[in-house]
Amino acid sequence: MERKLIDGKLENTDSTSELIKQSADEISHLAIDIGGSLIKIVYFSTNSKCSTNDEAPTLPKERQEVPNGDLNHHILSGRLHFVKFETSKIEDCINFLSSKKLQQCGAQCHHSHTVDKIKIKATGGGAFKFADLFKEKLGITLDKVEEMESLVAGANFLLKAVNHEAYTYIGGRKEYMQIDQNDLYPYLLVNIGSGVSMIKVDGDEKFQRVSGTSVGGGTFWGLGKLLTKCKSFDELLELSHEGNNRVIDMLVGDIYGGMDYAKIGLASTAIASSFGKPVSENRELEDYKPEDIARSLLRMISNNIGQIAYLNALRFGLKRIILGGFFIRDHAYTMDTISVAVDFWSKGEAKAMFLRHEGFLGALGAFMNYKDGNADLMPLQLVEQTPKSSSCIVDRIHNSTRVHENESGAIDCRLRVSSSFKIYDEVKRC
């Protein structure tokens, strides 16, 4: 039985090995974001194995010509891929990287000087924490890119360059938006990872982290794990679908004898106190259903983030709140709760918007950083979304509780590469 790479994990499968196919790709550049919970990788490959109508784009003639007669640059056409791993299973990530050409070759060249030259852009706390491990196991030096800077660069890139990247989620429906580039700034970027960062973005490299909260994705997963005994994040999310938060949350009606508190605009069904019901009930944890706990927990954390985001938007007069991070996970109830919170508190003035490549902002931003310094690499222009990506959109619309993660959302693009920029080429030669 073969093993297949799904969502960054190797799983058994009878079909052709995705991993082997991926290993055949020519990876020219790769960036990594090592967070508290997840490792995200973005890599550009020039030789993706695709189905018939899913091929890497052919460049129109004029785009193949070197801009400004600059003979030191050439253009690569290919695809940006997105993969993630759990940080606690960093070995899987190391094995994945080992399976790629750069690493196979790196291993062969263990005693040559070339190994020292492998440098990849890396962001997130793990770029510091695991720097020695990458050096020791893979011979790779992590070239660190500041985390907030990466998040902002990734978000700006997606918002400007990728069609239908951003969407609102209202009443169970997604509405894709194309934001006018001239009207993008300022906005509030809310990245919901293990913890939450809130960044006021004013321009391309102009931003300020204005707030944050430690009650984020790590809280949902950590607390949820303890309270429900779920074995995975997805299991916990799944469980929450079947739950009823009213069994755990104390509602306004519970306090007001079934009545609304109309004077201050609170319906009887509004939550007065998250997780407040057990206070007045003589019941133990085991007496509550795990699905109800999961539902309340998800609601509490999403609502809280929505409210803090709104308050920060209000603080700086921002109308647009863009949310990223893997906590969102394209999950209907999460997005609905955040959207409703923003809408409720702002009285419809501010909008919560989500991103299709939600969890990859940091990794994408680190990838964009290759252009810095030597100005060697830059995404030129995105070609149309691949059918694969389009079907990903459709999947999301029809099955909005779950994203098809592995490799979905791959983006076709072109890169301008300086001939002096050959970190992996050097390795390949050996």
Ligand SMILES: Nc1ncnc2c1ncn2[C@@H]1O[C@H](COP(=O)(O)OP(=O)(O)OP(=O)(O)O)[C@@H](O)[C@H]1O
């Ligand atoms: N397979 C998964 N395993 C663990 N957490 C997951 C998974 N899928 C989604 N999540 C959620 O995503 C969160 C992590 O999101 P993300 O990868 O954006 O942040 P991070 O970079 O790990 O965290 P930080 O930026 O705070 O260091 C987790 O806390 C959890 O809520």
Ligand SMILES: CC(C)(CO)[C@@H](O)C(=O)NCCC(=O)O
């Ligand atoms: C510490 C980081 C930036 C690491 O990604 C993130 O987890 C976070 O923003 N936490 C919230 C910390 C706070 O502002 O209270």
